[in-house]
Every structure is written in structure tokens, then in C-alpha cells.
Amino acid sequence: GAVVSQHPSWVICKSGTSVKIECRSLDFQATTMFWYRQFPKQSLMLMATSNEGSKATYEQGVEKDKFLINHASLTLSTLTVTSAHPEDSSFYICSARRYETVSGEQYFGPGTRLTVT
Amino acid sequence: AQSVTQLGSHVSVSEGALVLLRCNYSSSVPPYLFWYVQYPNQGLQLLLKYTSAATLVKGINGFEAEFKKSETSFHLTKPSAHMSDAAEYFCAVSAGNQFYFGTGTSLTVIP
Numbered sequence: 001g002a003v004v005s006q007h008p009s010w011v012i013c014k015s016g017t018s019v020k021i022e023c024r025s026l027d028f029q030a031t032t033m034f035w036y037r038q039f040p041k042q043s044l045m046l047m048a049t050s051n052e053g054s055k056a057t058y059e060q061g062v063e064k065d066k067f068l069i070n071h072a073s074l075t076l077s078t079l080t081v082t083s084a085h086p087e088d089s090s091f092y093i094c095s096a097r098r099y100e101t102v103s104g105e106q107y108f109g110p111g112t113r114l115t116v117t
Numbered sequence: 118a119q120s121v122t123q124l125g126s127h128v129s130v131s132e133g134a135l136v137l138l139r140c141n142y143s144s145s146v147p148p149y150l151f152w153y154v155q156y157p158n159q160g161l162q163l164l165l166k167y168t169s170a171a172t173l174v175k176g177i178n179g180f181e182a183e184f185k186k187s188e189t190s191f192h193l194t195k196p197s198a199h200m201s202d203a204a205e206y207f208c209a210v211s212a213g214n215q216f217y218f219g220t221g222t223s224l225t226v227i228p
Contacts, residue, residue: 006160032214043207043218044161093160095216103149103168104211108161 001027004096006109013084013116021079021112023094030096033077034106035069038091050077074099084116119144119212123219131227136195138222140182140208143189149211150191152182154204155221161207167191178202198226 003026013019023033032051036044048064050056050071058064066088068080077096081088091113095106124139142148149168153161165176172184182193191208203226208219 004160034216041223043220046215049214091158095161103166104213104216105149105151105163105166106211106216107163108153110160111158113158 002107003027004107004109006094006112008112009110010113015085015116016083018080018082019084019114021092023077023109025075025096028098029074031099032097033071034095035079036093038093044093086116089114089116119210119217121208121210121217121219123208123222125222127223129225129227130198132200133197136198138193138206140191140219141189142191142210144210144212146212151209152193153207156204200226200228202226
């Protein structure tokens, strides 16, 4: 159990366009989902935390108007990169936390490789 | 404040040798600690976790870690490295609503 999927697994888009990445918890309900960004050979950088039905909380330095996060249901969160630029190229990973968890354990998706040309 | 320090960004071991990846943490509350493995272009896979039960935690793929409160450590070990263990390893501490990740250790296994 506790499987998280992401779609697409990789995407190439042109500069100026928008890209939507989906994160789904397949076999559990996730009241909280997280979006991370990972640069090559680096650790995960938390971008934002989203709770179902409420606005996402963005980390300092993350542009909320550029990285739109929607957590419309207990199994789905989306990240939309608006007006993408080459510097937005990165590996984006989502994670989800079960409603009843005590340890705060997060279950991670397989990641989405975004390349902006 | 919570933080995680992974000593050694790169570790190389020979196949069959002991694997030791170091993790030290700081936490203002009793911590929940995790080790994850990441293969190229993939997400994070949980290896094991400490959630205040037994201090010696066994995980998947033959890995284990020991929680030592006095040393604020949670080092990851495996008695005998396999080629398939080559990957990036992340230690993390959970506190409140967030995870705090270490900077990662890249493990190379030499045949």
C-alpha cells in the first residue's frame, strides 16, 4: 500500500507555455501533499505544502503565481508551472502523507522530469 | 529547529564490503527518522524508518540503522554491498508538518 503516482514522468515544453503535473495517492487518502524540486546531484527542496481544500503554503523564495498548486481532493494534487522558462527545468517530486499518520511519513511519487526549451 | 547532516557526499565501497552511511540529526522534539534511496531519474524509496520503537531498525534490501540518542545519530549500514546498491541515499527527520532532508550521499560500489 501507500503508492503515489505522478503524471507525466517526463515532459518537454517550449518557453512561455504552461505545464501541469499530477500527483495521485492511489490507495490511501492524503490530507497533505508536498511538492519538491530537485536539481542534479542535490537534495530535495520543498516548494510547497498543500492541504486538501485549502490554499497551498509556499516556501520562501518560491513564486506562488508561477507554481500553481491545487489540492482538490484527498487523492489528487496538481502543480502547474506557468509561463515556463529554461531555468524551470528540473526534476519535480511530489509526496503524500496519510491522514492518520503519527510519524509524518511521506510517500513519494516517481518524479517528473521537466525540460523547457 | 530540526536539521539533518549527512557526512560524506560520496562513499565508495568494494562489492561485498560493509556499507556505512552516516546521518546525524538535531531535533527539538523526539524525532522520527527515515532513510530513503533514490536511483537515477526516480523518486524516493523508503529503506527504513525509526518511530520510537526498537532502536535497531531493519529495512529492505538488507539495510539497517541504529538510533543512538546520545550521539544524535542514525547511521545506515549493510554488511555486504551489492552492485545494485549504487544510488543516492537520503536521511530525513520528520517534525511536525515537514520533512528535513540531508544533502544526500552518493554510494558507489566497486566490482
